[in-house]
Amino acid sequence: MVKIETVLFDFDGTLADTNSLIAQSYLHVLDKYFPGKFQTEESVLAFNGPSLEEVFSSLDKANAEQMIKEYREYNHARHDEFIEVFPDVPEVLASLKKAGVKLAVVSTKKKELLQHGLEFLNIHEYFDVILGSGDFTKVKPNPESLNIAMERLEANRESTMMIGDNPQDIEAANRAGVKGVFVEWSCKSLADVASYQPYKTVKTMRDLEQLIIAENNGGDK
Known part of the structure; x- marks a missing residue:
């Protein structure tokens, strides 16, 4: 062997x-672009794994770049609190x-x-x-x-x-x-x-x- x-x-x-950090970052962004559609950490569990580009492009290709920017801003700001x-x-x-x-x-x-x-x-x-x-x-x-x-x-x-x-x-x-x-x-x-x-x-x-x-x-x- x-x-x-x-x-x-x-x-x-x-x-x-960082599971809660990732979930809360997604919820923060998606609540703005898809109000009421994603409301719990479980509802965004499938997004934990693929790249941000893959996730946001699959949801809204036209706004993907801006959503990634907003995700990262929130994620960075709350990072040490959740990790x-x-x-x-x-x-x-x-x-x-x-x-x-x-x-x-x-x-x-x-x-x-x-x-x-x-x-x-x-x-x-x-x-x-x-x-x-x-x-x-x-x-x-x-x-x-x-x-x-x-x-x-x-x-x-x-x-x-x-x-x-x-x-x-x-x-x-x-x-x-x-x-x-x-x-x-x-x-x-x-x-x-x-x-x-x-x-x-x-x-x-x-x-x-x-x-x-x-x-x-x-x-x-």
Whole structure:
């Protein structure tokens, strides 16, 4: 069994609990353009995952650019109020880093806000590579961002995992030829990604740590 030497993480919904922030940002904008149509966080759950361009263009192509602008303004203004790190994330990142595993963040989030979020949560130091919007031209599920991260880390596909909470993360992993691991601690369920056949699923960050330890010990628990 090939040892896991590189782990790529999504940010929103994987390392950071930003589900309410994302939902409230969508509701803020959509209430203006579609009054009364979207009223609960559950009503915009499907928008958590695809890029802003994809979501807003599908709703109103003519106003998509302005809606993205308003979304980002609200999201940035309320960012620190809503964002939290998921349980055990700092501890497991520190453990993986100490074990010599190369770590990267691969997100569609705007690079400046992504870096701020990592710093705000005090986990910035664990990552060798941080990729956000602007570092690549094609978003997940296109594997471009994963390929760029692996190139910068001089990583082998066979020894790389991609960790994420959305179908886009798992499909991107599959298309990049790496092991896609789905996390069940966010707002999407296994049913949402089952058709993409994730390599593994984990319920907690500690489960992920144990998975990597097991892989690197040849499958022994």
